[in-house]
Every structure is written in C-alpha cells, then in structure tokens.
Amino acid sequence: MTNERHDITKERLSKITESIYDQLNEGEIPAMNLPLRSKKNIEFDPRYNVWKYGSMQTNRNCKTAKGAATMLKTLYIIDFIDLMIKTNKSSTLREMYYNSEGWGYGKFSSQDESNMMAEDLEIVSKCMREDFKLRPEEDGARVIGDITITAVNRKGVKQTLNCRDDVPDTGYGIPFNVEKEKVAIKPGTAKFVVAVETGGMFDRLVENGFDEKYNALLVHLKGQPARSTRRFIKRLNEELRLPVTVFTDGDPWSFRIFASVAYGAIKTAHISDYLATPTAQFIGITATDILNYDLPTDKLSDKDIAALKSELSDPRFKDEFWVSEIEAMLAMKKKAEQQALAKHGLDYVTDKYLPEKLTELGTLR
C-alpha cells in the first residue's frame, strides 16, 4: 500500500473516532447509521450495473450496554488497524478476533461478530478491508494463462512473473491485496477468462492445455470466491478488456457463486462497483445442460430446494434466463457437479462442452 493510501485510511478512521468523541463531549449518546445488510435492502445501481445497498438503515447507538460495547469494539479495531499501518503488518480476521482477548469489554463474542464489524467499518469509513490490512483466513485462488503480474512482495521488492511460463502447474497464487499499488497486470495472448469453481476442474483444464489451445486465462474460484479473486477478475475485465465466463457446478450454491462474481454479493454490496463484473457470463452447469449433456445427477436436498426458492425472490436472479433455469432445476429435482462431465471421458469438457458453450455465447467464434 502506498503512503498516500495509508494517510487516507488513517484520516478517515480518525474522523470516526473524532465524531464519537465530539458526540460524547456535547453530552449526546454516540450513534452511527449503517445500511441494512440483507437481501431486502439491495437495489440495482444502473451506473455500474451492479447490486448495491438501498436506503434502509439501522441505527447503532450506545443507549444499551450492548450498544456501548459495540462502539468500544469499533474503537479498538481502529486502534488495531492503526498499529498495523505503523508497523507494516497485516492480520487475518481470526488473528484480530484473538487479539481482542486483551480488549476487556471490547472482546468479540464470536468471529462472525468481528468479521461483520470490519465490514461495517468499511461502510462507515468508505475505505476497504484491504486498506485496514485485514485478510481472510485463507484464499489461495490460482491463475494460469498468458498474462504477466508484477507484485510487490513482503520485502517490498517488485517481482514479475508470467502466469504461463514462470509458474508450476499449480499456478500463480493470487495475493490477498490485488490493488494497483501492489499488483500490476500486463496483457499477453490470453483473450478471455474462464473462472472455474472447483480445483479438480481447474486442474483438468490445465492438464488438457485448454488455456493454450484457446488463449484462455484460467482462474480458480475455489468455491465462493474471496474478495481478492473477485477484484482480480474485475481488473482483468476492466483493464485488460477480457470477457469473463464463469464455470461452476449446477446447484443453487454455485448459482450464488456466479451472482457474487457478476452482480455483487449481499455481504459486500457496499463495494459491488469495486468487486463485481457485470458482464460476466454463466457457462454452466445449468438444468438445461444436465439434460443436453446427459449428466450424472444427485437429488436436490431440502436445503437445495429452499435455496433455489429463495433465489426466485432474490432481485439479482430476476431475469428470464435465471428464472427459467431455477424453475427447471426445481422441476427436475436434480443437480450436477461440473466434474460429472467426466462420465463422457476426460477430454469431453475441453473438446466438446466448453467449445460449444463458449461458441453459443459468442466468446469463441
């Protein structure tokens, strides 16, 4: 992170502290307004073509002991971040949770609480969690294909690696902070992105040389993708102008993976314009694919059915394509994994399935 970015972050966090101080000083009970963070309160933002929080608010104040403790925790988090910026450290969310053991009444009751408060602080400060130097436990998504990344490493040294020639078959591991100050991306021969849900399928495309044959850039999503992975994909799309396709299992949870890449996730809707790639296209597995490609299936569980139904009332899934695919899946009561394509042999996905789907979308001609 540049010093400039540090300074902005520190200044904005100071303002929050000052505001609480001023309210106390004037004899007021300190309070903070935050958007309501649920499916009910997300709205389409036509400027960026992503879903963001709407106008519904919650008020957080110190009228109760619990409310006061929450405010105290906010101040401790700010202090913790300030120390990290000073000492050039970063921390996992879990480490911050444990560090709060020494914060007295400011101790978190669970890691869910500390994670959520870090996001709340993003909203209030208009900074990013990456500015706060907080990162998830693990992400480790990988990329393979012809682009070149120059990243500042832990020693502050710039390191340039080509993601096709200079990495092992396991790929280039995406770091937790992929901001421009840390990571520069240079185009190569890669013409489009295939973001892949599972490691098994990522490795299949790598082994089959799909990236080289079709000039594809393969990005491993690793399930529900980390913020850094989504941000990285957005930068590939915006800066390198690479079309993005998303290849997942065929079940309601995978549809949400696509939604979080393309439209923005509900939890991070305050920064959807920053993380989401609205032009990303879904290349399956859909209910229609299950039929067309005669795939082995599993029965939908009760949880799957409930999740699909919930998606029908999710504004992000309101278009014709999704409504019809979700209803088709509910009707057939079946789901399929992307690796189920192996039924037809190990080359089927790269020789037939992907070329067909990508041609249909116009990504391949």
Added chain:
Amino acid sequence: MTNERHDITKERLSKITESIYDQLNEGEIPAMNLPLRSKKNIEFDPRYNVWKYGSMQTNRNCKTAKGAATMLKTLYIIDFIDLMIKTNKSSTLREMYYNSEGWGYGKFSSQDESNMMAEDLEIVSKCMREDFKLRPEEDGARVIGDITITAVNRKGVKQTLNCRDDVPDTGYGIPFNVEKEKVAIKPGTAKFVVAVETGGMFDRLVENGFDEKYNALLVHLKGQPARSTRRFIKRLNEELRLPVTVFTDGDPWSFRIFASVAYGAIKTAHISDYLATPTAQFIGITATDILNYDLPTDKLSDKDIAALKSELSDPRFKDEFWVSEIEAMLAMKKKAEQQALAKHGLDYVTDKYLPEKLTELGTLR
C-alpha cells in the same frame, strides 16, 4: 513419470487381471486377500520406525453378487488407468467416480467406495496411486523458503524455481506427484522444516519473515495433509537431511495431523515407509502450551472428547509425551487454535513462542 515406471505399473496391473482370468479359467471363484484396514491392524515396523498394517486379512471374493461387482470394478479401474497411461493423462478421484457411470454393473455406489478401491489396488499391486495417475480433488499445499525445485511441467518441460526468490508471497504450490522422476529438490540455506496446519499461521510466519530470520523452510499442511505434502516433507527430511517440526492447533484432530506426518496414517499404512517422517517433532499447540502461554481456549465438544479417548487406545499415541498431553487436555476440557497466540500480538509467535519451542527441542541453539 518415466516410461520405466509406466511399464512396471502396467505389468503389475496386468498380473492382477491375469490372476482373475486364471482363477475363472480353472473353474475357481476369483478371490483376493487384503490386509484389514483399521486401527486394530496397525503394527510398529522397527525397520522404518513407522506404523504399518499387521497380519489381519480380509478376503474379497465373488461368492456374492456384491463381491463379483467389486471385482468387476477393480477390472474397470485397471482399464481406466491403462488408458490414462497410454494418453498421458491423470484424473481426480472424483472424475474416476463419474467416469464409472459408463461401467454398467461396475458403477461405483459412492466416491468413498472408489477412493477405497484405488487404495486397495495400491496394496495388491504394490504400486502407488501416483503411478495410477489418480489424484485427490485438491491439495494446494504451499512451501516458502530457500530450496530450489526443478519440476517437469504438463508440457514435459523442466522448470526450475527457487522457493524463496522466484515465487509470490503465496508460495510454491506443491504438485500432486512429487516423485523423483517429476520433482528434484536442491538444498539452499534452509536448515529445518516447520510444517504449519493453517493458512493463516503460514501467512503469519511468511509476513514476519520467520523463514529468513531462522533459515526455516515453511510448508503449509492445509489441515490433514495430502499424500504429496507428506511425501514432499519426507523427501526434505531424507534427501536434504532437514529436521522436521510440525506446528498445529491444539485439539485431537491436529494431533492426528501430526501422527499422519510422523507415524503414518491408518488409511495409508501400506505405504507408511514412503510417506511418514518418523523423526518429525511436534511443536504444539499442546495442553501444556495452553497453560504456559495463557492462550484463549474453546471448550472440548463431545466429539473432541471421544476423539481424544480414541487416541489413548491408538498405538501411535502410546508414548509418555502423548499420553500425558492427551490426559491433560481431557482434564482441562479445553482446546486452542494456533492463531490464538495472536492474543499477545502479531509478533508473539515468531519472537517468543517458536524460538522457545524450537530451542527446547534442540532445533535452534
């Protein structure tokens, strides 16, 4: 894999097929003997200082329809492996499971079944799953420190990378096959190995520069380590003569992670001499560490308690150290994560905890 290795594998698999053919030809009901694969049947092998299967056997035969189907599946697996060797492919265990959709009566009923049968085939053939070109869904363990790896990549090209200078902060991703034919390891300044359970702690040691300050080689275990990670650690120990230490959470599941690195896992006891590093030392978190370092804890769940009790009857945990630590944990009814050390600050683990523990063991002087 070299052609020689291919030939041995094909020859041994052919022998199995022949034996079934011959039995049928002579009017016998085909049968196969396998060691019993459970805790009851593991014995200490003093030659290698690891735990291996004992003499208890199960007989697999075709006297029932189910038994005949199992034998058929074995033959299909052999056929599938033969095709992969011919076409220079590998496959995830999950892909093989799905590929069996086309095997008629040979179709697997679950992936547990197909995984187990691949291991059974290792035992009967005395080959390795890596020879069969079968790999787990995902492992992605990482390594950082001064050693140099030359690996044959998917295009058959040798690629040499230093694990300190030529990789991003996310490290070098260990491939699924780390056999000598594929991967050569050259020593550098690294003097010992710290194998770390969680990604958060691995990243902490990397950020704090523990590897450079202490000439350590950091290996991410990623929970229960994949075979390739265990084999890689063994090679570091045998070929580079690096002492191995294992740093995990303090709970019964993490004790099993250590046991699988040091003594061999029950599931893979037929190849313990190949995967286990008997001289590996545990550097916590132990019950004693929880007290000595005043760590935040969680209550043991009923499952944790049952797992600890089961370890007391596990021959691998029979020595004084483990019995006393397991009993201490049962008495305090508490467990702790390695990241709990962050209670004392982000540098505590590298400034105090690890130097103390490693000095105690004699790894650091």
